[in-house]
Amino acid sequence: MRGRSHIAPEVASPPSSTETEQVQWTDLPPELLFDIIQRVETKENCWPGRRDVVACAAVCKLWREITKEIVKTPERCGLLTFPISLKQPGPREAPIQCFIRRDKETSTYQLHMGLSPALSGDMSKQLLVAKRVRRATRTEFMIYLKGGDFSKSSNDYIGKLRSFNRSNFLGTKFNIFESHPQHDASAQSGYPSHRKTYSKSQPPRVLMTNVNTAGISYELNVLRTKGPRRLKCMMYSIPVSAIEGGTARTPMAFTNCAGDNLSPLIDSKGKKPCICCKTAKSGQSTALVLKNKAPRWHEQLQCWCLNFKGRVTVASVKNFQLVAAVDPSENVSVAEQDKVILQFGKIGKDIFTMDYRYPLSAFQAFAICLSSFGIKAVCE
Numbered sequence: 001m002r003g004r005s006h007i008a009p010e011v012a013s014p015p016s017s018t019e020t021e022q023v024q025w026t027d028l029p030p031e032l033l034f035d036i037i038q039r040v041e042t043k044e045n046c047w048p049g050r051r052d053v054v055a056c057a058a059v060c061k062l063w064r065e066i067t068k069e070i071v072k073t074p075e076r077c078g079l080l081t082f083p084i085s086l087k088q089p090g091p092r093e094a095p096i097q098c099f100i101r102r103d104k105e106t107s108t109y110q111l112h113m114g115l116s117p118a119l120s121g122d123m124s125k126q127l128l129v130a131k132r133v134r135r136a137t138r139t140e141f142m143i144y145l146k147g148g149d150f151s152k153s154s155n156d157y158i159g160k161l162r163s164f165n166r167s168n169f170l171g172t173k174f175n176i177f178e179s180h181p182q183h184d185a186s187a188q189s190g191y192p193s194h195r196k197t198y199s200k201s202q203p204p205r206v207l208m209t210n211v212n213t214a215g216i217s218y219e220l221n222v223l224r225t226k227g228p229r230r231l232k233c234m235m236y237s238i239p240v241s242a243i244e245g246g247t248a249r250t251p252m253a254f255t256n257c258a259g260d261n262l263s264p265l266i267d268s269k270g271k272k273p274c275i276c277c278k279t280a281k282s283g284q285s286t287a288l289v290l291k292n293k294a295p296r297w298h299e300q301l302q303c304w305c306l307n308f309k310g311r312v313t314v315a316s317v318k319n320f321q322l323v324a325a326v327d328p329s330e331n332v333s334v335a336e337q338d339k340v341i342l343q344f345g346k347i348g349k350d351i352f353t354m355d356y357r358y359p360l361s362a363f364q365a366f367a368i369c370l371s372s373f374g375i376k377a378v379c380e
Contacts, residue, residue: 026060034066041070045079047113047125053081073250075358080113083145086127086362087158087178089248095340095357097311098127100369102350107132108147109373111354111366116347128366130161132373139163141370143363158254160210161367163374172218172375176367177210213237214364216371229317229375232291232325233368238359239285243324244336248359286330288359290341293321311353312345318352318372319345344369 028036037056044050057067071081078091090096099117101110108131114124129147133140141161142150149156159178214237219230242248295304303315312319322342326332342356342365356365 026062030062030066033063034070037063037067038070041067050079050081050125057082075250080125080127080362084251084253086145087254088250089242089359089361090357090365092358095343095355096362098354098356098362099124099347100352100354100366102352102373104350109141109370110147111362116353117351127362128158130366130370139374141367141374143367143370157208159363159367161370161374163371172220174216174371174374175212176214176216176364178213178363179208180211214367216368218371218375229320229372230292231320231322231371232289233322235288235290235360235364238288240288240324240326240330240332241285242288242359243326244332289325290322291325293323293340308343308345311343311355312347314346314348316346320372322368342368344372 037053040056041053044052053067053071057064071077072079073088074080074085074090074096075088075092078094078096080086080096096113097115098111098113099115101112101117103109108129110126111128111130112124112126117124126146128143128145130141130143131147131150133142139162142152142157143159143161144150144154145156145158151157157179159176161174161176163174213235215234217232217234219232238248239246293306295306297303298305306312306319306321308319308321320343321340323340324332324337326337339357340355341358342354342360344352344354346352352369354365354369356362360368
């Protein structure tokens with residue numbers, strides 16, 4: 001057979017035991033798989049047992065799609081399951097109860113799910129971590145899904161709280177920025193991109209940009225009168241109609257937020273809108289404004305008091321409750337106006353509670369509470 005090439009027939013290698021086991025799990029009928037995951041999701045309604053639900057979504061694409069179909073948003077089920085749940089609005093009825101642990105030595109703030117460290121212990125679930133960074137002209141609280149890499153290029157970075165000291169020397173105004181995917185101009189225009197190409201083993205990194213989604217303003221206490229701080233929060237991405245009957249923006253994935261309409265949609269280098277302006281851009285709904293609930297004077301205790309329903313045990317100027325500030329033209333009921341959307345208070349040394357509900361998300365509530373640590377004494 002000289003001069004002729006010989007092509008050996010292709011012989012399929014026998015599948016390994018791991019591949020055989022994976023095929024068996026992926027070949028389950030969708031109806032049976034739906035029933036199995038639904039039983040797991042119903043049984044495990046709190047952490048750490050909630051990890052089993054996340055593990056089901058990590059098996060394969062079919063399991064992930066069915067798990068995402070079964071698991072509801074925090075608004076509907078009142079549970080936090082996936083990382084994207086931290087950017088979705090909380091439940092409308094009972095608030096989600098969390099606590100914040102402050103570490104002054106490392107300038108970090110950890111958000112945990114649970115009533116308190118004493119009651120939750122090691123069973124508490126860490127949700128977010130913030131790192132305080134002092135710069136020459138401003139102070140920033142960088143927010144991450146987990147600690148470790150506190151750089152802006154980290155994959156766990158999801159947003160930040162920034163105070164502008166250059167234009168606001170007293171440090172009474174803050175802006176909340178969320179990390180959103182950046183639009184690729186070269187792909188939209190049809191021109192080739194000159195960015196570095198990546199191999200198949202290393203997927204291209206999605207470029208991110210910071211979008212201003214909320215503004216926080218503290219009132220100056222020039223006369224040094226006693227009482228809690230006064231603040232207002234303007235949520236540009238939440239319409240005031242979400243308080244009663246309407247809906248707030250609910251992202252379903254971290255990469256799906258680029259096309260959402262925010263009011264106003266500006267990056268961290270652009271000009272920030274005025275906190276006093278309650279009207280969004282023309283053609284868009286009015287943005288929601290939150291204000292701190294006015295306390296009442298207790299004659300016997302001789303101090304200002306708020307009903308935290310047992311969640312706050314230590315008196316502090318940092319304690320606050322936020323309610324909706326709406327105009328009479330919005331036709332919002334008195335019950336909805338008096339409903340506490342976010343409350344924050346001290347229960348021990350460097351331990352604070354944080355309870356939030358719809359239409360705020362865990363990220364937005366955490367960022368608002370962080371502003372209480374960055375404010376200067378001029379507001380106290």
